[in-house]
Amino acid sequence: MTSYVIRRILQMPVVALLVTFSLFVVMHALPGDPIYAMIGESESTLDEETIDRLREDLGLNDPIVVQYFNWMGDVLRGDLGRSFRDRADISQQIIDRIPTTLQLAVLSLAVAVCIGVPAGTIAAVKRNSLIDVGVTLFAMFGIAVPNFWFSMLLIWLFVITLDWLPASGFVGIWEDPVAAMKHMAMPVTALGLTLSGSIMRYTRSSVLEVLNQDYIRTARAKGLAETSVIVRHALRNSLLPVVTIIGLQLGNLLAGSVIIETMFAIPGLGRMAITAIRGRDYPSLQGVVLLFTMVVLIVNLITDMSYALLDPRVRYSYGATS
Amino acid sequence: MRSENYWQRRNRKGISRRRLIQAAGLAGAAMVLGAGPIACGGDDDDAGSNGTGSNGAGNNSTPRSEADGSPKRGGTLIVRRPSATTFADPHRSSSGYDPTVNHLYAAPLLSMQGGQLGPSLIEEWEQVDETTVNLKLRSGLVFTDGTPVTAEAVKYSLERQADPAIGAPRRAVLKGVNVEATEELLATLKFDQPNATFLESLAMNAPGGVGALISPTAHQQMGDDRFNESPVSVGPFKIEKLALDGESVFVANPDWPITAPNGDKLPYLDRVIIKVIPETAVAVAELQSGGIDVDYVFLSENVPQIEAQDDLAVNLNKGAITQRIGIHLSKPPTDSVAFRKALAYAFDREEFAAVFTQGLGGPGRGPLTELTWAYDPSAPTYSYDEKKAREHLAQAGLADGTKLNINTYTSGVYPRIGEMIQAQLRKFGIDLTVDNLEVPVIVEKYRRNGEYWLGLEGGGAPQGDPYQYLESNFGTSNQPGGTPMPEIDALLEKALRTFDNEERKKIYGEIIQLDYDQVYKIWLIEAPTLAGHRKNVHGLEWLRSGSAMDLSAAWKS
Numbered sequence: 089m090t091s092y093v094i095r096r097i098l099q100m101p102v103v104a105l106l107v108t109f110s111l112f113v114v115m116h117a118l119p120g121d122p123i124y125a126m127i128g129e130s131e132s133t134l135d136e137e138t139i140d141r142l143r144e145d146l147g148l149n150d151p152i153v154v155q156y157f158n159w160m161g162d163v164l165r166g167d168l169g170r171s172f173r174d175r176a177d178i179s180q181q182i183i184d185r186i187p188t189t190l191q192l193a194v195l196s197l198a199v200a201v202c203i204g205v206p207a208g209t210i211a212a213v214k215r216n217s218l219i220d221v222g223v224t225l226f227a228m229f230g231i232a233v234p235n236f237w238f239s240m241l242l243i244w245l246f247v248i249t250l251d252w253l254p255a256s257g258f259v260g261i262w263e264d265p266v267a268a269m270k271h272m273a274m275p276v277t278a279l280g281l282t283l284s285g286s287i288m289r290y291t292r293s294s295v296l297e298v299l300n301q302d303y304i305r306t307a308r309a310k311g312l313a314e315t316s317v318i319v320r321h322a323l324r325n326s327l328l329p330v331v332t333i334i335g336l337q338l339g340n341l342l343a344g345s346v347i348i349e350t351m352f353a354i355p356g357l358g359r360m361a362i363t364a365i366r367g368r369d370y371p372s373l374q375g376v377v378l379l380f381t382m383v384v385l386i387v388n389l390i391t392d393m394s395y396a397l398l399d400p401r402v403r404y405s406y407g408a409t410s
Numbered sequence: 411m412r413s414e415n416y417w418q419r420r421n422r423k424g425i426s427r428r429r430l431i432q433a434a435g436l437a438g439a440a441m442v443l444g445a446g447p448i449a450c451g452g453d454d455d456d457a458g459s460n461g462t463g464s465n466g467a468g469n470n471s472t473p474r475s476e477a478d479g480s481p482k483r484g485g486t487l488i489v490r491r492p493s494a495t496t497f498a499d500p501h502r503s504s505s506g507y508d509p510t511v512n513h514l515y516a517a518p519l520l521s522m523q524g525g526q527l528g529p530s531l532i533e534e535w536e537q538v539d540e541t542t543v544n545l546k547l548r549s550g551l552v553f554t555d556g557t558p559v560t561a562e563a564v565k566y567s568l569e570r571q572a573d574p575a576i577g578a579p580r581r582a583v584l585k586g587v588n589v590e591a592t593e594e595l596l597a598t599l600k601f602d603q604p605n606a607t608f609l610e611s612l613a614m615n616a617p618g619g620v621g622a623l624i625s626p627t628a629h630q631q632m633g634d635d636r637f638n639e640s641p642v643s644v645g646p647f648k649i650e651k652l653a654l655d656g657e658s659v660f661v662a663n664p665d666w667p668i669t670a671p672n673g674d675k676l677p678y679l680d681r682v683i684i685k686v687i688p689e690t691a692v693a694v695a696e697l698q699s700g701g702i703d704v705d706y707v708f709l710s711e712n713v714p715q716i717e718a719q720d721d722l723a724v725n726l727n728k729g730a731i732t733q734r735i736g737i738h739l740s741k742p743p744t745d746s747v748a749f750r751k752a753l754a755y756a757f758d759r760e761e762f763a764a765v766f767t768q769g770l771g772g773p774g775r776g777p778l779t780e781l782t783w784a785y786d787p788s789a790p791t792y793s794y795d796e797k798k799a800r801e802h803l804a805q806a807g808l809a810d811g812t813k814l815n816i817n818t819y820t821s822g823v824y825p826r827i828g829e830m831i832q833a834q835l836r837k838f839g840i841d842l843t844v845d846n847l848e849v850p851v852i853v854e855k856y857r858r859n860g861e862y863w864l865g866l867e868g869g870g871a872p873q874g875d876p877y878q879y880l881e882s883n884f885g886t887s888n889q890p891g892g893t894p895m896p897e898i899d900a901l902l903e904k905a906l907r908t909f910d911n912e913e914r915k916k917i918y919g920e921i922i923q924l925d926y927d928q929v930y931k932i933w934l935i936e937a938p939t940l941a942g943h944r945k946n947v948h949g950l951e952w953l954r955s956g957s958a959m960d961l962s963a964a965w966k967s
Contacts, residue, residue: 120850126496127504127579135582138574145575174497174654175635240691247695255695256687257657353687355656363494363655368850 089396093389100385105160107381108374112156115370122148122172122368146172159374168378169371173363178375181360186379189356191261192279192348193341195272199280200287201334207284208291208330209323212299223288230285235344239278239351246274256353275352279344283337290333294326301325328398335391342380481674481949485966486681489959490693490705494655494686499638500615500622501571501578506870509615509958510706511684514660515554516643517668517962518621519545519564520613522954525783525874527609530668531559531623531644540604540909545612547595550667553625554649555642561591566626568599571616576634579617583608583878604907606914607877618870618955646677646962658684670963678949678965694942697722703947703966706959708940709822710768716942725941726770729779729871730956733766733827735816735932736856736865740893743808744863750929752802754792756838759934762830766823767937774933776922777883781873781956784915790926791933799838810839817856818866820846827934828866860891870956871936875914877905880921884930897924 123143143149147158162169168178211223247255253273261268298304299322307317346358353359357376364373489510496504500516503509521530534546551559568589571578578584586602601608615622628642640652646668647660660682670676685702687693694712696702698719708716708724716722735753743749759773775791778784814835818828828844835842845862847855855861872879882888884898898921905917925931939956949963 119854120848121854122850124853125848125850127577135574135585138577138581141574142577170635174494175638176654177635243692243695247699247701251699254701255692255699256701257685350688351692353685353689353692355653355686359655359688366848 093393096389096392100382100389103385104378104381108160108378109156111374111377112159112370113152115368115373116152116155118368120368122146122370125366125368126172155370159371163378168375171364171372172369173367173372178372181372182357182375182379185355185357185360187260188258188354189342189345189349189358191268191272192275192345192354192356193338195276196279196283196341196344197334197337199276200283200337203280203284204287205291205323205327205330208288209295209318211288211292212295213318215296220292223292227285227288227292230281230283230288232285233282235278235282236347236351238281239274239348242274242278258354258356271352275348275354278351279341279348282344283341286337286340287330287333291326291330294329295322298322298326328395331394331398332391335387335394338387339384342383479948479967481670481678481963481965482967483678483965484680486683487679487704487947487961487964487966488683488685488702489961490685490687490696490702490707492686492688492690492693492707495658495684496654497616497638498641498649498652498654499624499634500641500643501567501576501620501624502638503616504577504579506617506955506957507707509618509953509955510961511658512615512622513645513953513958513960513962514647514682514684515645515649516615516622516624516641517645518613518615518619519623520609520621522610522613522874525781527613530613530621532612535609537909538598540907541601543599543601543609544592545597545599547597548667549595551644552665553628553642553644554663555625555628557625557627559623559644560594561597563623563626564597565589565591566629567623568620570624570629571620578620580611580620583611584620604909606906606909607875610875610878613874614954618953647682650681655686657686660684668962677962679961682961682964697942697944700944704941704943704950704959704964706939706941706950707957708942710766710770710937710940711823712942713768713770713940721945723943723945725943725950725952727939727952727956728771729781729936730873730939730952731771731868731935731937732774732777732779732871732933733762733866733868733935733937734774735831735934736867736890737929737931738860738863738890738893739895739928739930740891741860741863743806743812744814746806747928748802749806749808750932752799752806752808752838753835754929754932755795755799755802756840757831757834757932757934758794760794761834762827762935763937765830766827766935770940771935771937774935776933777872777880777925777931778876778918778922779871779936781871782876783874783911784872784876784918786915786919786922789919789922792926792929796837803838811841812839813841813843814863815843815845816864816866817845817847817852817862819852819868820848824866824868831864831866831934856890857888862890865890867931868937870939870954873952873954873956876918877902877914880918884921884925895930 123139126142147155150158159169168182170176171178171181207223207226211220214220243255246253253270257271259267259271304317304322307321342358345356346361348354349356349358350362357379361373361376363369364376491507491510493505493507495508495511498512500512503512517530519530519532521528531547531551532545533548536544538544545564547559547561547564553559568584568587570576572581572584572587574581587608588600590598590600592598611619612621613619623643625642629637632640640649646663646666648663650661651659662677662680666676668676687696690709690712693702693705694715697705697716713724716724737744737750739745763771763773773793776789816828816831818824825846828846832842832844852865856865881902884895885902886895886899889895901917901921905914908914908917939952941950941959943950946967947964948967949965951960951963953960
């Protein structure tokens with residue numbers, strides 16, 4: 089197990105290097121000079137001397153590989169550089185925005201799990217009933233519906249029609265919990281719903297599989313209450329693949345945050361990424377992507393480890409492999 | 411009273427589900443593609459309407475709200491802007507929306523009132539001779555770091571913006587300008603060449619001007635990057651919290667000495683909050699629900715929704731935006747004047763105006779509108795004439811199926827304008843490809859590399875002296891593909907040396923006549939800039955860039 093974890097940890101920098109280098113190449117291949125993005129159409133009033141000076145100062149005259157390794161060298165020294173767009177310290181910007189995106193992600197995941205696991209379990213227990221059909225349809229809706237579209241429907245209902253919630257902005261949960269929940273209600277619902285569909289489907293199929301196991305029949309034969317059979321025996325044993333799915337959904341969650349944060353004007357990492365893409369702000373985008381990559385890798389590792397913790401058979405297999 | 415049009419009838423009940431769904435679709439597409447700029451409405455611009463070349467006064471707005479009444483003191487004004495402020499440093503801002511923010515804490519040296527220069531931090535100015543100007547600062551002005559505002563600060567600020575390392579968008583106007591701090595409050599500008607229009611640049615901060623003053627002490631202590639995070643200047647408000655991509659809070663500066671025309675102490679408001687909301691549909695919802703007070707980047711298609719709600723109104727700045735087609739003048743077939751004239755006659759501008767401004771704007775007539783004193787109503791204009799268009803096409807010797815391409819922005823009304831251009835040219839057998847591009851791509855491919863025959867352009871019309879605007883539209887330095895414009899350059903040079911406004915107006919008239927004769931641009935639409943606001947908000951004024959607002963005299967009833 090230990091050697092497996094060490095191996096996975098050693099793989100992380102290699103993956104991060106591949107991801108960031110690929111991104112660096114793709115960003116540079118895109119048409120549109122970052123200098124022109126930075127100065128916008130005031131380019132028409134800027135003289136060549138100024139443009140050349142800016143390009144030189146930002147290191148854009150160096151070959152791409154040199155630019156990449158300069159950036160990587162700075163990263164290894166703990167410096168993500170400064171934004172092309174506004175010359176802000178990227179590390180600080182990321183640190184400032186992590187709590188925002190974390191709040192959105194954690195609450196969305198909580199919503200997704202709170203909807204997905206119970207609904208999936210009920211659908212499995214009530215297999216082939218109207219409830220099952222309803223839950224399955226709901227899951228399909230959650231998976232299929234684009235979250236920006238669903239966001240607009242929520243805004244139409246809760247902002248324009250009912251006037252219950254603010255349509256934009258962010259309040260930290262530690263600053264004002266009530267205001268924070270009001271601001272988070274729609275973004276979290278929109279993001280959580282799309283995730284809940286997958287969780288619901290996996291929970292349903294997993295619970296269904298477990299319900300057909302001999303030990304469930306045994307539990308029922310012993311006269312245990314149905315609730316106890318479902319919750320204590322079926323659900324607990326069927327959660328293993330669901331945990332994996334929740335871990336794997338993190339990538340979707342971060343991708344969704346890019347859309348949701350832009351939609352609801354939440355100043356988090358997702359919006360930072362969008363602003364960076366539009367502005368050809370290579371260092372800012374590299375910083376956000378590096379962070380997202382590391383988070384996904386670490387969470388996947390934790391998911392794999394939790395697998396082993398939850399299921400002794402997996403732990404033994406790790407031991408055998410190593 | 412304006413008659414109710416289709417848009418009003420359709421939207422009288424407020425935002426519809428269908429519109430929301432459309433907006434959602436557009437929002438999603440914009441997010442995927444990465445939205446570009448706007449002018450007459452778009453939802454996310456960093457540069458599209460940055461007032462390149464626009465000049466003039468900002469109080470030509472036509473408030474469609476109720477009468478203002480007596481100003482009241484106090485309150486917080488929440489204002490939406492669609493994109494993050496580029497630089498808080500008022501010397502480096504590059505988005506056309508930035509001046510709404512940077513004028514709060516960094517008042518420019520001069521102001522624009524009714525198309526004429528007015529005092530601001532500079533109390534009096536004197537054109538000593540053709541190459542010398544004296545600027546006398548108000549006494550008692552203090553930067554927010556407590557240091558006094560002196561002529562040395564004027565010298566420091568202008569020299570800093572002349573440094574190419576800063577990247578000040580209007581650096582070019584400072585070439586050949588030497589600044590001396592003659593006395594504590596008296597700065598003297600000496601020009602290498604006569605410059606009749608320079609002072610207008612002091613009535614606006616970047617990106618449209620070089621008028622912002624910063625504290626030399628604070629800047630020297632902080633350096634450029636830290637100064638950008640916490641700029642020190644002087645204005646009607648002070649910075650309480652600065653979040654370029656979130657909510658910034660500004661509080662009234664109790665020491666601000668400049669008063670309203672009626673003698674009232676300014677500002678009236680206690681606080682201004684600038685809130686970044688990228689999506690237009692969300693901003694409209696916020697306005698309707700009371701989450702914001704003002705949205706100064708408003709789309710004309712949303713006006714009926716606002717007017718249908720009793721507590722909302724629209725502030726309209728007519729003729730503030732011109733939407734036009736730029737042309738590569740040295741690339742066949744658009745190098746042919748006959749062909750360009752055919753294009754000029756081929757567009758039904760009334761239809762463009764009806765569709766894209768919902769009757770709030772009008773057909774494009776030429777470079778200038780009534781917002782500038784240089785506007786001449788007798789200037790020649792093109793209008794739709796199918797017969798003449800075909801005659802000129804025949805004269806140019808171009809057969810059916812002539813292929814052209816045009817670039818436009820990815821957001822706002824621009825992609826749809828591109829489609830209508832395509833449709834109208836199809837009638838004449840011209841096969842037009844429309845590419846929706848982001849700003850940096852447009853700058854690179856269209857302006858620099860000359861890869862397009864046509865480019866859909868939009869930006870603030872001149873309000874005041876149109877020199878910069880005419881230069882950015884017709885001067886050699888800004889032509890797609892670098893086409894030389896010697897006649898125009900000579901006239902612009904002559905205008906700079908002409909201090910009499912009437913004489914300068916004649917020179918501008920010659921430039922406009924050349925544009926008509928040679929069809930350098932095709933002027934399609936005159937669109938207004940719009941601000942949706944709550945009816946209890948008053949005193950909103952447009953800055954001369956046309957796409958930003960002056961909130962220093964705003965108040966809430």
